[in-house]
Amino acid sequence: MINKLVAEIKKKDAPVVVGLDPMLGYVPEHLTKKAFEEFGETLEGAAEAIWQYNKGIVDAVYDLIPAVKPQIAMYEQFGIPGMMAFKKTVDYCKEKGLVVIGDIKRGDIGSTSTAYAVGHLGKVTVGSRQYYGFDEDFVTVNPYLGSDGVNPFIDVCKEEKKGIFVLVKTSNPSSGEFQDRLIDGRPLYELVGEKVAEWGSQCMGDDYSYVGCVVGATYPEMGKILRKIMPKTYILVPGYGAQGGKASDLAPYFNKDGLGAIVNSSRGIICAYKQEKYAKFGAGNYAEASRQAVIDMIQDINEGRK
Numbered sequence: 327m328i329n330k331l332v333a334e335i336k337k338k339d340a341p342v343v344v345g346l347d348p349m350l351g352y353v354p355e356h357l358t359k360k361a362f363e364e365f366g367e368t369l370e371g372a373a374e375a376i377w378q379y380n381k382g383i384v385d386a387v388y389d390l391i392p393a394v395k396p397q398i399a400m401y402e403q404f405g406i407p408g409m410m411a412f413k414k415t416v417d418y419c420k421e422k423g424l425v426v427i428g429d430i431k432r433g434d435i436g437s438t439s440t441a442y443a444v445g446h447l448g449k450v451t452v453g454s455r456q457y458y459g460f461d462e463d464f465v466t467v468n469p470y471l472g473s474d475g476v477n478p479f480i481d482v483c484k485e486e487k488k489g490i491f492v493l494v495k496t497s498n499p500s501s502g503e504f505q506d507r508l509i510d511g512r513p514l515y516e517l518v519g520e521k522v523a524e525w526g527s528q529c530m531g532d533d534y535s536y537v538g539c540v541v542g543a544t545y546p547e548m549g550k551i552l553r554k555i556m557p558k559t560y561i562l563v564p565g566y567g568a569q570g571g572k573a574s575d576l577a578p579y580f581n582k583d584g585l586g587a588i589v590n591s592s593r594g595i596i597c598a599y600k601q602e603k604y605a606k607f608g609a610g611n612y613a614e615a616s617r618q619a620v621i622d623m624i625q626d627i628n629e630g631r632k
Contacts, residue, residue, distance in 0.1 A: 327463045327488045328531035328538070328560060331425045332585060334392030340624045341585070341631065343427060343562070344387060344616075345592025346396040346415060348376040352597050354609035357382075373407035376400075379612075380415045383596055384422060386613035387620045393425040395562075395590055416462055426462045427491065427562065433468030439478040447490075448482040464489040466540060466562070469518055476525060480537065484529050489536040489560075492525070494518050494552060497542025497565030515548065519555040526559050534560050534586070543576060543589065550578035553586070561587040567594035567623070573630030580631045589627050595619045 335341050350358070350372055358375045365371035384394070396419075401412035419426050432442040446465045449456040467479055467490045479490050495505055495515040505515045519539065526535030535558050541549050543565035553561070561579050566572075566589050579587040598604045598619035599612040607615035 327425065328534050328536050331392060331463075331489075331560070331588070332531070332534060334423075334425060335585065335588065338390060338392055339628065340391055341580070341588050342391055342620070342623055342627055343393040343395050343588050343590045344383070344391055344595045344620065345429070345564075345590050346380050346383070346394050346419075346596065347400045347429075347592040348379055348596065349400060350375065352593075352600075353379045354599070354612050356610065369404045369407045372404045373401075373411040376404070376408075377411040377414050379596075380411075381418060382613040383616045384415075384419055384424070386617040387595075388419075388422040388424055390617070390620050390624065391424065393427055393588065394419050395427040395429050395592075397429040397592070413460055416460055420461070420463075425464070428460060428462030428465040431466045431468050431493065433471050433475045435471050435474040436478075439471075439475050440482075443479040443482040447479070447488045448486050462488075464491060464538070466491045466493065468493050469521070473521075473525075480525060480529060483536045487536075489538060491538040491540050491560075491562040492518070492522050494522060494539040495541045495545055495548050497544045501542070513548075516551065516555060519552045519559075522559055523556045526556070530558065534558055538562055540564065541579065543572075543579075546575035546578055549576075553578055553581070557581065557586075559586075563587055563589045565590075566627075567591045573626040576627065576630045584631060587631075589623075591619075591623055595623065 353375045357378050361375035362371045365374055396415050401408040416426050428446050444450050445459040446462050449458055469476055469492050506513050522539045526537035529536040538560035540562045541552050543563045563579055595616050599607050599615035604615040
């Protein structure tokens with residue numbers, strides 16, 4: 327799957343991923359009104375609203391981008407109906423030819439880690455048959471429990487030719503409370519980066535590993551160091567736009583081939599219609615606002631990575 331992701335980035339000249347992280351307050355009133363008329367002000371109504379919201383955005387941008395990244399918590403908050411909306415979103419995006427990165431940030435050990443990996447990337451056995459559960463192409467993984475937590479994902483990735491993005495240096499302000507702590511004179515995030523490179527060497531695609539990493543756009547100097555530590559690792563870069571990361575800071579995340587990183591924007595795209603810059607589109611044309619925001623982001627990132 328890493329080969330497909332790289333090929334789609336090259337084909338569309340767009341090293342960007344749209345985060346499908348819907349809050350109910352993001353959804354235009356005409357969509358919530360219709361969903362509530364059909365299902366009432368219920369979990370089912372909320373799930374229907376965010377599903378229709380996602381569908382409109384995907385229809386507007388799928389030809390421009392290589393990938394989407396639905397954040398599972400935004401769906402889990404609506405219980406079982408929300409999880410059904412998550413699955414519908416994953417399936418629809420794959421029908422449109424998009425690579426799907428499930429932002430699940432799972433991390434556990436043994437059979438529990440294996441169950442997470444199987445449920446999201448692999449096939450579960452039911453009697454004499456096997457079924458895909460959520461069936462994303464990549465998922466995000468928390469490495470805090472070490473190799474015991476990551477290796478089950480790697481095993482499934484090898485079998486399914488899918489991938490993971492391991493948290494290394496996250497974009498949030500308090501990430502340094504643990505990630506920047508010095509261990510034998512070196513910050514912890516560097517040691518995690520070295521481990522990611524080691525894990526990745528076990529399952530290589532044509533040019534990059536199935537094992538990617540997450541490094542926030544808000545820490546470009548650290549990104550520069552980590553790029554050198556993990557030359558064959560694809561970097562998923564959150565924190566662009568709404569969290570303060572700038573395209574001009576992102577050049578170090580890319581390799582000399584212009585590849586090696588994919589930059590995420592969530593609110594900046596899916597809530598574009600609420601921004602002054604795109605207000606002219608209005609809530610009724612929220613998806614068209616998202617399309618224009620994607621076009622602007624691609625131009626911004628492509629200028630910044632050179």
